[in-house]
Amino acid sequence: MSERLPPGxxxxxxxxQVRDLGxxxxxxxxxxxxxxxxxxxxxxxxxxxxxxxxxxxxxxxxDARPRPLRTTGLYHIAIRLPxxxxxxxxxxxxxxxxxxxxxxxxxxxxxxxxLPDPDGNGLELYRDRPRAQWPWRQGRLAMVTKPLDVEDLxxxxxxxxxxxxxxxxxxxxxxxxxxxxxxAEAFYGGILGLEVTQRDYPGARFFAAGGYHHHVGTNTxxxxxxxxxxxDAVGLRAFxxxxxxxxxxxxxxxxxxxxxxxxxxxxGVLFLExxxxxxLWVTLAHRFVPEEPExxx
Numbered sequence: 046m047s048e049r050l051p052p053g054x055x056x057x058x059x060x061x062q063v064r065d066l067g068x069x070x071x072x073x074x075x076x077x078x079x080x081x082x083x084x085x086x087x088x089x090x091x092x093x094x095x096x097x098x099x100x101x102x103x104x105x106x107x108d109a110r111p112r113p114l115r116t117t118g119l120y121h122i123a124i125r126l127p128x129x130x131x132x133x134x135x136x137x138x139x140x141x142x143x144x145x146x147x148x149x150x151x152x153x154x155x156x157x158x159x160l161p162d163p164d165g166n167g168l169e170l171y172r173d174r175p176r177a178q179w180p181w182r183q184g185r186l187a188m189v190t191k192p193l194d195v196e197d198l199x200x201x202x203x204x205x206x207x208x209x210x211x212x213x214x215x216x217x218x219x220x221x222x223x224x225x226x227x228x229a230e231a232f233y234g235g236i237l238g239l240e241v242t243q244r245d246y247p248g249a250r251f252f253a254a255g256g257y258h259h260h261v262g263t264n265t266x267x268x269x270x271x272x273x274x275x276x277d278a279v280g281l282r283a284f285x286x287x288x289x290x291x292x293x294x295x296x297x298x299x300x301x302x303x304x305x306x307x308x309x310x311x312x313g314v315l316f317l318e319x320x321x322x323x324x325l326w327v328t329l330a331h332r333f334v335p336e337e338p339e340x341x342x
Contacts, residue, residue, distance in 0.1 A: 048296055050238040050288060052255035056216045057285030057331045058090070058099045059122045061166055064279055066105035068163045073101060076142055077135070078209035082333075090333055093214035098331040100124070100215055104282060111165060112278040115268045117222045117321040119281035121159065121167030125217030126210075132156065132172040133201035135210070140199075149193035153180040154258040156193055164279040171217065179258065186242050186258055188251070218253075219284050220262035221323050224271050226250045228320040229263040236300045237286070237327070238293065260286070273322035283324035287331045294329050 063069040066089060073079045073091060080095030087106070090099040101122075112118055126132040136158055139146075147167075148159040157171040180187045223229045230250055233239050239252035242259050248266055251259035265271070274280055288294045298315055301308045309316035314334050315327040326334055 048238050048293070049240055050254035050293055051290045053289045054239075054254035054260070054293075055287050055331075056219055056260055057287045057328060058101060058333070059216055059219060059284045060102040060104065060282040061119075061122075061162075061164075062106050062109055062279055062282050063103050063162075063164050063166075064105070064107065064109040065163070066103060069103050069105075072163050073103070076139070076144065078138075078207070080209060093210040094212050097333060099333050102282075102333065106277065106279075109164075109277055109279045110275075112274045112280045115271050116274040116278075117224055117267065117271050117323060118274045118278075119166055120220040120222050120262070120264060120266075121169045122216060122281075122284075123157075123169040123171055123218045123220065125215055126170065126172045127213040128211075129156070129172050129198070130201045130203060131211050131214070132158070132170060133198050134203065134207070135170055136195075137199060137202040138207055149195050151189070151191045151193045152258075153187065153189045153191075156198060158193075166280060167220075169220070173217070173258075176256070188243055188246065188258060216284075218260050218262060219281075220264070221281075221319075221321070222267040222271060223263045223265060223319065223321040223323070225269060225320065226263060226265055232319045233261055233263065236304060236306070237297055237325075238300075271321075281323065283326050285326045285328050285331075285334065287328055289329070291329060294327060297327055 079091040082090045082092055082095060082097060082099055088104040090102040092100045146158060146160045150157045155171045155173050157169050160168050162168055233252045234241055239254055242253045243251045249264040252261045253259045298308060301317060313329045317325045
């Protein structure tokens, strides 16, 4: 059993590979309400306020193709809104502009909307319920999937003019397709030190730090043993996990090295891959890491 990660551990940002940066900005910036922080070459990073730290980074690859269905990689990026009213206002804006949705769920711990971005990357927009309202079963967290009362949610939307996403909007969790749940648990639980929060959801396993419902979700819904997507596919390039404690960060490095994993390090960042080739960058502070060093790819 590895040491548990400290409270305050959280997802930093997600880095997506997209086919057309202009098309992606029309969605993420102009419609959804993120603001630009800066750009460099074919890459741009965004946040709710337009200042660091970032929530999303987008890198354009003009020859990118859709991710093959039965591969590992991104299931969805979960963008967390501070309040139910904030979620309702984003929901109403997307409905008014005719953006397609893929589902609406009440998970007990949260209320969630599911939709694709212009490249088909999965997104979840959600708000957390207060922790005192989270469901438990026999001493363990019991997330559920029930229909969301969308009409009740929309009644929360207030009429003032749209002015973008509110401060405090962040990424609450990342959900990934993996090839094997036991291997995923050995990495996210054993190497990283996240706690398994739920393992009885069919084909899925969830991990978190600090008592959260999950910072990382994993599933084998693309098929057990699924291969990683090709490098030229749209999708997740990497995501960051912020570990605000140097001893915990060093512990991850030591456990990864002891397990024989390929570990690259630079400027307070550990560049890792999970057993399904999902790339994860562990940082000591919530900041933007433009790219993994060239010689480590």
